Amino acid sequence: xxxxxxxxRDDAPLDVRSRVVAAATRLFAARGFEGTTLQEVADEVxxxxxxxxxxxxxxxxIREAVLDTILSHWRDTLPRLFFAATASEGRxxxxxxxxxxxFADDADLARVVAREALDRPDETRRLLRGPVAxxxxxxxxxxxxxxxHQRHHADVDAEAYxxxxxxxxxxxxxxxxxxxxxxxxxxxxxxRYDREIARIAKTSLFTAPTQDAPGDPKPxxxxxx
Amino acid sequence: xxxxxxxxRDDAPLDVRSRVVAAATRLFAARGFEGTTLQEVADEVxxxxxxxxxxxxxxxxIREAVLDTILSHWRDTLPRLFFAATASEGRxxxxxxxxxxxFADDADLARVVAREALDRPDETRRLLRGPVAxxxxxxxxxxxxxxxHQRHHADVDAEAYxxxxxxxxxxxxxxxxxxxxxxxxxxxxxxRYDREIARIAKTSLFTAPTQDAPGDPKPxxxxxx
DNA sequence: CCTACCGATCGGTAGG
DNA sequence: CCTACCGATCGGTAGG
Numbered sequence: 001x002x003x004x005x006x007x008x009r010d011d012a013p014l015d016v017r018s019r020v021v022a023a024a025t026r027l028f029a030a031r032g033f034e035g036t037t038l039q040e041v042a043d044e045v046x047x048x049x050x051x052x053x054x055x056x057x058x059x060x061x062i063r064e065a066v067l068d069t070i071l072s073h074w075r076d077t078l079p080r081l082f083f084a085a086t087a088s089e090g091r092x093x094x095x096x097x098x099x100x101x102x103f104a105d106d107a108d109l110a111r112v113v114a115r116e117a118l119d120r121p122d123e124t125r126r127l128l129r130g131p132v133a134x135x136x137x138x139x140x141x142x143x144x145x146x147x148x149h150q151r152h153h154a155d156v157d158a159e160a161y162x163x164x165x166x167x168x169x170x171x172x173x174x175x176x177x178x179x180x181x182x183x184x185x186x187x188x189x190x191x192r193y194d195r196e197i198a199r200i201a202k203t204s205l206f207t208a209p210t211q212d213a214p215g216d217p218k219p220x221x222x223x224x225x
Numbered sequence: 226x227x228x229x230x231x232x233x234r235d236d237a238p239l240d241v242r243s244r245v246v247a248a249a250t251r252l253f254a255a256r257g258f259e260g261t262t263l264q265e266v267a268d269e270v271x272x273x274x275x276x277x278x279x280x281x282x283x284x285x286x287i288r289e290a291v292l293d294t295i296l297s298h299w300r301d302t303l304p305r306l307f308f309a310a311t312a313s314e315g316r317x318x319x320x321x322x323x324x325x326x327x328f329a330d331d332a333d334l335a336r337v338v339a340r341e342a343l344d345r346p347d348e349t350r351r352l353l354r355g356p357v358a359x360x361x362x363x364x365x366x367x368x369x370x371x372x373x374h375q376r377h378h379a380d381v382d383a384e385a386y387x388x389x390x391x392x393x394x395x396x397x398x399x400x401x402x403x404x405x406x407x408x409x410x411x412x413x414x415x416x417r418y419d420r421e422i423a424r425i426a427k428t429s430l431f432t433a434p435t436q437d438a439p440g441d442p443k444p445x446x447x448x449x450x
Numbered sequence: 451c452c453t454a455c456c457g458a459t460c461g462g463t464a465g466g
Numbered sequence: 467c468c469t470a471c472c473g474a475t476c477g478g479t480a481g482g
Contacts, residue, residue: 038461039461050462050470156421157421164425167400174343178346193385196389197385203428264475272451273452278477
């Protein structure tokens, strides 16, 4: 079967559905689902409200489209992440960097996911026990084997560690622009913030400094605005 | 000056304002400020909507009362926290446990704070640079001195570490009942979850296992329902 | 502390 | 893709 491929180039003209999803993602991230009106979405896309509802039968359908888009984006990067995790030792920086950067590069995605966890705990639970579970289990297995080889701390709770690191990455990315300001002003602050979360994740797992390059994921590259 | 003391006993009858704040805290935590209506708050308190508005001139005033209550509760525990942090070495478990338990004991507080950070980044920034800043700086100073004595890892970014640990504790408490389910079912799961976040915070700071009792904050004691 | 009610805006529909 | 409009509900007020 053949699907119309959606061009991912940032400057390519997007179809109406994609423009609605992009606008809704931004607005949901900033104000939440309940705090966003269809009128605001329509205004941002440059359409009348009924025109938006021609493409999505209800506001709830827009929410689902936003979340599906994030989830499918993530599904694309998961295999790469997983491969990096299992292919060789000492690749922790790359793996964590990949995970963190996915959300840090576009804080709106992190904010939408964080809001979803707060707004709809049951759906989020389903997601964690469903499609996300195998990935968590796989990474936990990798950590367990690392424990057996004394590469990782013996008292790491592999499953709990993975869950915490995942939610740390999302939470840190979601509120980075807020909490970074507690570190003072200036451009270097965000780099310190990013470096420290990577260091925490890494040091709490490995028994000794790895042979990796020092744990600094590249500073987040911003996607828009 | 003399103030009317508000009795903290859980079973003591509360005045109307306190009951409104308690109901609003629960509702704001679950649905967010925009997702909560004055009617729902009134219903939960058992009053008519205009009666609620007799005690608080607007919905916005209820939000402020909710946040003030959380902040002042926290101000009460901060001195204790700070004293524990600076009084002696090896008290990390107690300090982090205190911080984490404050939010873990009542996840609604963590959720309200998390939502506030997402909904009103500017206000949250002001809070971080204002009243919260001295506490962060003090703890960061304690960590710096620990680095000088080789008790803490040399590459810890003290200021960034403190900010991350704070937001980790809040985020972890806010979504604990969601993400714990990714660890399986059963009563022990939450204890593992709590123990692992304490271990991560501790291991990423200290150069070697401390002389403390193993890093397990008591399992969160639930305050209500 | 209530009943009754306000204008505004919500998500969504009709019809073209 | 639009104008015009729907019933419902929003936060808040009047008046007692």
